[in-house]
Amino acid sequence: MFKLAKGRVSYPAVLGAILFMIVQVVANLYLPNLTADIINNGVAKGNIAYIWSAGAKMLGFSLLSVAAAFGNVYLAARTSQGYGKNLRSDIFSKVVHYSNDELDQIGTSSLITRTTNDVVQIQNVAMMFLRMMIQAPIMLVGAAFLAYQKNHTLTQIFIYVIPILIVLMGIIMIFAVPLFKKMQTKTDNINLVFREGLTGVRVIRAFRQDDFEQERFDGVNRDYTQNATKVYSIMAIVFPAMTLIMSGTNVAIVYWGGHLIANQVMQVGNLVAFMTYAMQILISFMLLSMIFVFIPRGQASAARIQQALDLKSDITDPSDPEKLEDKPVALKYDHVNFRYENAEALALTDIDFSATAGQTVAVIGGTGSGKSTLINLIPRLYDASDGSVNVDQTNVKDVTQHDLHGQVSFVPQKANLFTGTVRDNMQFGKPDATDDEIWHALKVAQADGFVKEEGGLDMHVEQGGGNFSGGQRQRLAIARALVKKASVYVFDDSFSALDFKTDADLRAALKADPEIQKSVVVIVGQRVSTVADADTILVLDDGKVAGKGTHKELLANNKTYQEIVNSQIREGDDK
Known part of the structure; x- marks a missing residue:
């Protein structure tokens, strides 16, 4: 004591x-x-x-x-x-x-x-x-x-x-x-x-x-x-x-x-x-x-x-950190392995891919295949056991977490909103964001309509966003991420509660937005329709890359991807 x-x-x-x-x-x-x-x-x-x-x-x-x-x-x-x-x-x-x-x-x-x-x-x-x-x-x-x-x-x-x-x-x-x-x-x-x-x-x-x-x-x-x-x-x-x-x-x-x-x-x-x-x-x-x-x-x-x-964290800042300013926007996984603490088997094995500004990388796979684990390495929620994760051509371990998080905008699986107003939540990642910037992000996220109808930016948000539906919470969480200007935007299965039309409109708005085009977008999805128009699709199976390419390439040559597509066609989710 x-x-x-x-x-x-x-x-x-x-x-x-x-x-x-x-x-x-x-x-x-x-x-x-x-x-x-x-x-x-x-x-x-x-x-x-x-x-x-x-x-x-x-x-x-x-x-x-x-x-x-x-x-x-x-x-x-x-x-x-x-x-x-x-x-x-x-x-x-x-x-x-x-x-x-x-x-x-x-x-x-x-x-x-x-x-x-x-x-x-x-x-x-x-x-x-x-x-x-x-x-x-x-x-x-x-x-x-x-x-x-x-x-x-x-x-x-x-x-x-x-x-x-x-x-x-x-x-x-x-x-x-x-x-x-x-x-x-x-x-x-x-x-x-x-x-x-x-x-x-x-x-x-x-x-x-x-x-x-x-x-x-x-x-x-x-x-x-x-x-x-x-x-x-x-x-x-x-x-x-x-x-x-x-x-x-x-x-x-x-x-x-x-x-x-x-x-x-x-x-x-x-x-x-x-x-x-x-x-x-x-x-x-x-x-x-x-x-x-x-x-x-x-x-x-x-x-x-x-x-x-x-409690000592294995994730620490380097003694002589590098800076990310004025470096070309890029994301690269260089033969990354990851193992959870005390686990016998690797959760991720030899993940290797790269993307530059304007490109979208999508990750798809079965439950437990390692999709969320893969993207959690970008903001250093976990650290790679082997290999390196690079943001803007710099190993994430070589920069401070503060600088890294300034260049990464992250939307987790669960849409977390905080008590306050819509404006408060939108300014969470960028406190000086103007109303125009917020409305633009809400428009891209297909959230401007219901926000205007229900009280505008001063509308009250209950704890956890309890006064919104699941789809509305997801769109607000996406808009909050878009308000913040970043090199890498990460969406961890953030479209799951959206209907197909809203999903398609949102992805089209992301692709057309001039600011987003300057960044790398990483999307984790369960539905093929969510990932089909990505520049690169990673198909994960048991923590390994079972396929990498465009939708057409994978549909023609990758058995795992074909099984996912066929299962969703039978369920009426995709064509």
């Missing part, structure tokens, strides 16, 4: 909180001494003036304690919340630069838990550190010393009480700490199932799996509830046990102290002060026990966050 705190907390605020807490504890420790003086020198002797004088002093120390407590709480809260804010910001900044491999290693639901629940645990521990962890040891030592000063004979009571406390707290920690650590993993499981249920709610309803998903969620929810019930039931023992011990200690002090007063060995005021110090000692032990229970949970959260922050 201290490693995480480095550079993320305000050290002056931490120092200020510590100083305020010291002042508060010293003031609280001095109050019982004043109480003893009032009883011994004021009440017992009938000295009203002394009572007023000592009472005024007690009021001053009380106000000082309250002011110090306020300052400590304010600085502790500010420090812990700022700590959490910086942690969340750093985690998000790290995650958005993850490659697909890193995202797969941790998982989306776990990342959400680490950014929310785990950070809250760290904040709680930070707050506890600046309150209890400073207060408890100072109060324990100070109260023990002052209690011994009042009467060293009575302090023998703690020889019996403190071991009982230690054994009680030890038993609670043995049973509670492992359960606290498990709660974070079980929170991950709830988030995973809940997130899958939300994103797949239409599929669940379509296949009438409502009961199955409900049982699945009830299972992880029950698991979390049972774990939480156990741990908080154990923790519930602490307070009644502490109350019993404190009450027993008070009874012993009064009984033994009464004999000392009767024998004129001890004054009444000193007994009252001793009882107060005894309570402060016991409360300090309780606070320390709470700290030792909750710190392991915070430590587990810190380890999970540190794992996310320390």
Whole structure:
């Protein structure tokens, strides 16, 4: 946790909180001494003036304690919340630069838990550190010393009480700490199932799996509830046990102290002060026990966050990067192989092709043939295992990811839209895009019609584009990519939700657009009609290029392509 705190907390605020807490504890420790003086020198002797004088002093120390407590709480809260804010910001900044491999290693639901629940645990521990962890040891030592000063004979009571406390707290920690650590993993499981249920709610309803998903969620929810019930039931023992011990200690002090007063060995005021110090000692032990229970949970959260922050990506920027400016537009795969991490077989084998400005490369093949994997190498969502991928005659590994992404405009399989307006989404890749540029991109993407009808560029876009149909979302995602000027435009099966006419009109508009003609266009498609007019068609089969050429060439000479065409003719999709 201290490693995480480095550079993320305000050290002056931490120092200020510590100083305020010291002042508060010293003031609280001095109050019982004043109480003893009032009883011994004021009440017992009938000295009203002394009572007023000592009472005024007690009021001053009380106000000082309250002011110090306020300052400590304010600085502790500010420090812990700022700590959490910086942690969340750093985690998000790290995650958005993850490659697909890193995202797969941790998982989306776990990342959400680490950014929310785990950070809250760290904040709680930070707050506890600046309150209890400073207060408890100072109060324990100070109260023990002052209690011994009042009467060293009575302090023998703690020889019996403190071991009982230690054994009680030890038993609670043995049973509670492992359960606290498990709660974070079980929170991950709830988030995973809940997130899958939300994103797949239409599929669940379509296949009438409502009961199955409900049982699945009830299972992880029950698991979390049972774990939480156990741990908080154990923790519930602490307070009644502490109350019993404190009450027993008070009874012993009064009984033994009464004999000392009767024998004129001890004054009444000193007994009252001793009882107060005894309570402060016991409360300090309780606070320390709470700290030792909750710190392991915070430590587990810190380890999970540190794992996310320390995750090293294989995709890094070169130390001496090249520049892509003013280089001829081109895309080239030079005998590229790719293997997923821990996979035995290659996902892509000896991919070799090239394209220059104005050319369109289409990729077609069966499900699982490696189409999306192939194009994911262009923006370095993955890195080639062997060979090289070159954009503008430069290996993508030899330029910074920032510069590379500036030259690549990418439309993924799933059309992701963000909450805001149509204009906000269109300016995602080019913040200074004008309305004219946006409308031109919408026109090319065949999206200008419904955008005009439904409110124009200021039309609200719900989360994920939920207020648009699948085809409309795809066209908006394509338009967003077209607003950005790039050397390579990549469309990963981005026409799948479009009807044949819209598909044909969109591809014709792409081919006729003078800006797009200056770039390389890569289209991944399932339908032959989508790829038929490409300059080069790559036919993938099991990660290998089973054919390369134009539609006519492949139709005449390539068996795999012929099978795809014939299957779609039988299905009525193509001629």
